[in-house]
Amino acid sequence: MKQYVFGHQNPDTDAIVAAIAFSYLQNQRGYDTQAVSLGEAGPETVFALNYFHTDAPKVITNAKPDVDSVMLVDHNEFQQSVADIEELEITHVVDHHRIANFNTNSPLYYMAKPVGCTSTILTQMFIREEVKIPKEIAGLMMSAIISDTLLLKSPTTTEEDKLALKALAEIAGVNYEEYGIEMLKAGTNVDSKSDKELIDADAKSFDLNGNNVRIDQINVVDFNDVTKRKDDLMAEMQKEAQSENYDLFVVMVTDVLNSNSKMIVYGDKANEAAAAFNANLDNDMVDLPGIVSRKKQVVPALTDALK
Amino acid sequence: MKQYVFGHQNPDTDAIVAAIAFSYLQNQRGYDTQAVSLGEAGPETVFALNYFHTDAPKVITNAKPDVDSVMLVDHNEFQQSVADIEELEITHVVDHHRIANFNTNSPLYYMAKPVGCTSTILTQMFIREEVKIPKEIAGLMMSAIISDTLLLKSPTTTEEDKLALKALAEIAGVNYEEYGIEMLKAGTNVDSKSDKELIDADAKSFDLNGNNVRIDQINVVDFNDVTKRKDDLMAEMQKEAQSENYDLFVVMVTDVLNSNSKMIVYGDKANEAAAAFNANLDNDMVDLPGIVSRKKQVVPALTDALK
Numbered sequence: 001m002k003q004y005v006f007g008h009q010n011p012d013t014d015a016i017v018a019a020i021a022f023s024y025l026q027n028q029r030g031y032d033t034q035a036v037s038l039g040e041a042g043p044e045t046v047f048a049l050n051y052f053h054t055d056a057p058k059v060i061t062n063a064k065p066d067v068d069s070v071m072l073v074d075h076n077e078f079q080q081s082v083a084d085i086e087e088l089e090i091t092h093v094v095d096h097h098r099i100a101n102f103n104t105n106s107p108l109y110y111m112a113k114p115v116g117c118t119s120t121i122l123t124q125m126f127i128r129e130e131v132k133i134p135k136e137i138a139g140l141m142m143s144a145i146i147s148d149t150l151l152l153k154s155p156t157t158t159e160e161d162k163l164a165l166k167a168l169a170e171i172a173g174v175n176y177e178e179y180g181i182e183m184l185k186a187g188t189n190v191d192s193k194s195d196k197e198l199i200d201a202d203a204k205s206f207d208l209n210g211n212n213v214r215i216d217q218i219n220v221v222d223f224n225d226v227t228k229r230k231d232d233l234m235a236e237m238q239k240e241a242q243s244e245n246y247d248l249f250v251v252m253v254t255d256v257l258n259s260n261s262k263m264i265v266y267g268d269k270a271n272e273a274a275a276a277f278n279a280n281l282d283n284d285m286v287d288l289p290g291i292v293s294r295k296k297q298v299v300p301a302l303t304d305a306l307k
Numbered sequence: 308m309k310q311y312v313f314g315h316q317n318p319d320t321d322a323i324v325a326a327i328a329f330s331y332l333q334n335q336r337g338y339d340t341q342a343v344s345l346g347e348a349g350p351e352t353v354f355a356l357n358y359f360h361t362d363a364p365k366v367i368t369n370a371k372p373d374v375d376s377v378m379l380v381d382h383n384e385f386q387q388s389v390a391d392i393e394e395l396e397i398t399h400v401v402d403h404h405r406i407a408n409f410n411t412n413s414p415l416y417y418m419a420k421p422v423g424c425t426s427t428i429l430t431q432m433f434i435r436e437e438v439k440i441p442k443e444i445a446g447l448m449m450s451a452i453i454s455d456t457l458l459l460k461s462p463t464t465t466e467e468d469k470l471a472l473k474a475l476a477e478i479a480g481v482n483y484e485e486y487g488i489e490m491l492k493a494g495t496n497v498d499s500k501s502d503k504e505l506i507d508a509d510a511k512s513f514d515l516n517g518n519n520v521r522i523d524q525i526n527v528v529d530f531n532d533v534t535k536r537k538d539d540l541m542a543e544m545q546k547e548a549q550s551e552n553y554d555l556f557v558v559m560v561t562d563v564l565n566s567n568s569k570m571i572v573y574g575d576k577a578n579e580a581a582a583a584f585n586a587n588l589d590n591d592m593v594d595l596p597g598i599v600s601r602k603k604q605v606v607p608a609l610t611d612a613l614k
Contacts, residue, residue: 096414097414098410098411098412098413098414098415099406099409099410099411099415099417100410100411101410102406102409102410103405103406103407103408103409104405104406104407105405105606105607105610106405106421106603106607107403107404107405107419107420107421107602107603108405108406108419108421109419109420109421110406110417110418110419111417111418111419112414112415112416112417112418113414113416114413114414114415114416128435295414296413296414299412300412300413303412
């Protein structure tokens, strides 16, 4: 019986690549799976897919009636998953995030580690199960680790990510540092995006102590590319926060070369969001020096501040 | 910083043994952990601990202020865990149950597989990480697999459980079939227990589609040992259901040698519980031929029936 494998909505490179890689691994092990994605690949992911001659997975919004059961990668929270997730059986999860708003009726396979990237865990699974990683999939998993760890500079980076990245680069036959800068730059073209596209592209929803919080992240090589559009972005954030009942909408703007961020903040809880980083709002923005990780730095700080 | 490792409330053999084994493994890997338990060991577990010369872990009800962070084995649902679980950081979970009523603020290590016993997963972890299993711990983990799978006869049993059991029996130097029958029999002495002890000993609470459901399991070698006390047990179940607001209280009585069960049922949802097995209540009881697994057979059937 066919199963879909997919990452979170607004897929980043790891969400799409981990689905491709895990689907491949599971098919080698006798499952019948297909990698799909819950949104179009962004420019960084397209760069990686093109470089490694791989087609983007089919985009779906609902999994039924195509399949009855699914495997999740790079996420578990239902509000980040396929629209009809509650009607599906989840047989496998491979992830590197906190666990929340997730439940099943039956036992399942669940592998999570607090590492920088799902593809790192998948690399270990390939090795442990002695399944050879095809060159193209190795290149893609390498791209996912570069993306999630900002070339091993994010505080989410672990020794396991470094080992996996180097092993994959070897299989792919690529200088990962040179390739990585090119790939990260390919993902930072914000001029071509509308305001709405910018605040939606990499946004995820979280329930933080009962608050409905939306957090987007935009990678740049120059903050000014985004901050010069701040007033227009705020207008879009306000519109979306009202229609979706967000208590807080945060747009992290991350300088991928220097590993700093700023955040643009909208919502009833905006002051609490600034206080989470011992700062005050300055023209709707907060400087976040040294902060690049939504998962490891921003979500925990906001969770505490919204208690 | 010290961490506690523990299994679920009303610990069975796997809950206590998996804590001992995982604590040992983690300490070998550089963590500073102590195995504890959330209740006294029952007679089956005491038999195994005595046989393999191991002390029962200290019993706790709260983990603070002794520790700030914990590792869970053989459970994840907060209502089955330590009383102050929501104030603790959970860094690791090793389990073989469904995931429900569980959440964390931060990424963590989570290893679950749909196998018969947590100790099976732990056996694989010892082997993968090349940590030698001490003879006594091998004997205890073997006991846990025998207990959870009723000597490999429960439908929860997988090939992985069989392989692990045989590997452990070899290390322990024990004929697992002979030992297993002695151990299972040691756990079936119900005559020495009060009515209240019987309905509490191996009971777990579940939120099944919004219903507060209590499911106890009593192992026997003769149904009559329990069913002759049915009216007294029902009186205790009624008392407890009222004080704890259970919508349904089920006591599974399982013949461990013949792999059949009966259930005694109390509560507003008693008829739905019988219907879950295409049966009617007969004198507050339902025959469950071939059914021995709370997790794999009873919980899913009740979940469906209570929709």
